Amino acid sequence: MLTRRQTEVLDFIRQFAESESMPPTLHEIAKGMGFSSDNAARDHVRALARKGAIDLVEGTSRGIRLRDAGIPLIGRVAAGSPILAAENVEKRIQTQGGLFNEQPDYFLRVVGESMRDAGIMDGDLLAVKKSHEARNGQIIVARLDEDVTVKEFERRGRQVRLIAHNPEFAPIEVDLATQPLAIEGRAVGVFRSY
Structure with a gap:
């Protein structure tokens, strides 16, 4: 330990x-x-x-x-801290190669139901590949001000929409000219928690 x-x-x-x-x-x-x-x-x-x-x-x-210590599982992300900060790592998870199309850099514990219609449920472990870029239609982990969220990415010029996959949640509208948005990674898979 x-x-x-x-x-x-x-x-x-x-x-x-x-x-x-x-x-x-x-x-x-x-x-x-x-x-x-x-x-x-x-x-x-x-x-x-x-x-x-x-x-x-x-x-x-x-x-x-x-040594291969496994992929870090990130729990609740502290406001303002990097996602992979030591205090955010709950534990490390061993996985077998080839489980995902791309090897994830970390797992993020999903909180909430905003992505349920994309098959991402509350409590699931989202496999994330670190990336600061995304294409329209990709599901990303984004930092908006001090909050971290999982949403579908859509960009038109300076305007970004972070789209939930649950009709109960409105898209988050971001004007990149006035509000910072940091893409932390792209979803590459999900583990369901039972």
């Missing part, structure tokens, strides 16, 4: 490796996590290795190898 700080370090390593296509050095971990020295990063990395979260390759500055 990882401590909260170890989970944050592991998430930093994972995010760095995804964005830079290589693992971070101890110095990069220390700097990114706000540690006062590389020794603090070394202690956390060694603890992660002892607990089996990573493997260490001796004799190289980028000798951290991530």
